[in-house]
Amino acid sequence: MVVLALQNGAATAAPESVNGASALPLSASARAAALKSAQDAAGSTAAELGLGAQEALVVRDVVKDADGTVHTRYERTYAGLPVLGGDLVTHVAKSGALKGVSKATGARIAVASTDARISAATAKKAALADAGSGNASARKVVWAAGAKSVLAYESVVKGVQADGTPSELHVITDATTGKKIYEYQGIDTGTGTSEYSGTVTLGTTAAASGGFDLLDSGRGGHKTYDLNGGTSGTGTLFHDADDAWGDGTPANRQTAAVDAAYGAAVTWDFYKSAFNRNGIAGDGKAAYSRVHYGNAYVNAFWNDSCFCMTYGDGSGNSHPLTSLDVAGHEMSHGLTAATAGLKYSRESGGLNEATSDIFGTSVEFFANNSADVGDYLIGEKIDINGDGTPLRYMDKPSKDGGSADYWSRNVGRLDVHYSSGVANHFFYLLSEGSGAKTINGVSYNSPTYDGSTVAGIGRAKAYQIWYKALTTYFTSSTDYAGARTGTLKAASDLYGAGSAEYNAVAAAWKAVNVQ
Template identity: 65%
Template structure:
């Protein structure tokens, strides 16, 4: 879970709908008819091909296509996951960049080491790895730590020399007693040493006090069958005023389901911390009253946020949903009791919102919705690991796109700004969760600039470096008033940065995420990837490329 955290027409994203495509020692052709659901083909003309040998693969290695993107000039970026002797290679992902004629221009790899292990026979038993992972979760104050699946044998390559390992996912509840935990633990299959751990639930806030659940985890009624016809209702939200909502007719009147946006649905968890929830229904298609006293109000904000986020990705970044397959996640509201957080769960494909302090400030503000949705996009593209510097980039990506969603919505009741969660009052003092112009203004340890130890911070605080970069690239340094908010953004060396505008900054970040970032990208890798993205979009040596370089230097990320 993460806290709530354009290549525009120049590049179209692609989700392979015909199943995995595997590259071995022969040729892989990305054909002209491969396209995402509901979109025009993005790779047209003759097929292009690469050889495994040209990528430096060994005889035991195979690549599985995860994603493909095609630029306006015909360049194709194909993202692969890697296997070794049939085992997933964690940290083995790579991107092949090919010219329009099929020639390989270069390859971006998550790790440079050759993938090879001495033996595929582990000395450690799966049961021992499972026990070790559970102990790790308990040490992290996870209550009810348990494993629902047997450990998976993998090759761990993300930290240097590849080793045979077990990957175990431990479920439970975090130290606050209410936030769910999906702790991923990687254990050396020979020594039993813990190699890596990270949280698979991406939440929007770190270290914010959360109340306990009002009801024990339980099962609630699930979503009914697919409604047959669409309608347009009216919702009175808490944060965005009166809004239109796409709904679907059903035997109960109207369901809060948006079939024009991938079947996006909104359900009521009824203050439980488990179960599927109950789909919101209404007799007259008029939803909420703008106050938390009405159970539907939070659902209005969540549904509106989901719609605005979908439209931003569709219209600005030309992406058809999180996985570019036309499918929308489920939004869940009223999680627990007075729960002050929101989170994304990639496994269940859901966004979950608490109701905030005293159940009066649901975390359903527009930029929070955009933040959580964007965690799914990051997972479907770069797959940035949720720890260290890559974790900070993961969080910042959600903040950046959450901010962009808010600006793109152009809602007078929640105007665009560079403040994250300014309306949810998560600290009880009216201050926002994060500041992009000067992240350290949160007073909680967010970093304004890169340093050698920034990756040791919680990902919600190490994200400050990229958030600050994005603000500087968009608006420039110094004091200014934008849309009624005062900002004063410094640089590490006192330099002056001139912004290129938010629209271009968003396009560059998305292109970098989708075409150049990998699971292990750190801040210096992000600099390199965003410079390439800017060159792709606006030309080598362009003012935009120079601005990207200057903005990174201003946050102490230099060549």
């Protein structure tokens, strides 16, 4: 196992934790060196883990805790083919001893042959038929997310969903029988005067030709672009003569850009303050934002392919989906993609959505903005329902008419925005506890599955536990049972086994019927 060494000045102090389990931030050069070191030793690591002769490890991320523990995240290949659902994380103590391994699958990875009986063209044709339309590509892979490894094709069909959202549908086809095994969606569905957050400070850059560009060089170079109704490309970088942006109304094209840029800045600052994380991928590089997507498009999305956030203008082009919690939500899809890679389908998809709700909510509280105070309501500013109600409720998710309050065997069959309710409810209970209460002027009354009373440990501890689990224990296939295991491990790392925080995590999961 490779133990990550940090040079002097490569990291700053980690947030306070009981057992020194908070992650140390790495400079760009230190991170690159850590990744290279881990990759150079990947062969010996694979052997120590007992992987097969045809298996190899490809390093995705390295995290070092303040106590010296190193968590290294890997993808796997088999006979040179990518293995989907074979990702794993090793946990190595400062001494070099292996403390444990978190695996997406416990099954041994092997296929009888890497020769496919059907062609890539046949797999693409089937995927196109499944998607309805679009342009498809296909690659041969080993599918390891099921009970048994299967030689397969991964086809990616790019097109447009019914509501105008871009589509990147991933279809997994058995390379022997031609049958579809699995599918998931690859698209996870801002001084200026903003529409939702009042007058805010923006990071801008003086342009060489005069005036200012909406480019935040202090936060990785984040840029905000105007798509002007388009649905592709980056559009035009926002530019202003006097560095005073927007007027608080949707009629001014800069207003949505102010909200988007502000949201990205606050999210970046939250990651840095709470987790010592330097940007979405931890490499100091910013994503970018695009506003005014399409015509009356009622959605916002993260696209990992462009590493960007995109926002529509809402119904009648009068309610841009650029509120602070929505911006934090979309940016956090990028965080999930850069860490656990939770597949956007079934229970892992619900956990993916919940992660964005959890951190989007945490960003809103962190901002401490009197025009948009922190709450456990998702999208309450954008009036997406047309009646002033929020998009989702974390204290009792079922209030939206579709989300699940508690886990059941059917949760994985729900749309991921509804199956996320179980984890959202868990996070609320862990943060604030059960029963009736008023927080920042909003009334909540959170129930429990078993009628138990849950005492909260505070939002800051709750999001530390979730972040720790996401970045070191969750894998692409983590389900609700796995999330319970991962957050209990995270609570033990941060606060000690048997601590009040550990017991609260267990109680909150029990209260949403995950045991």
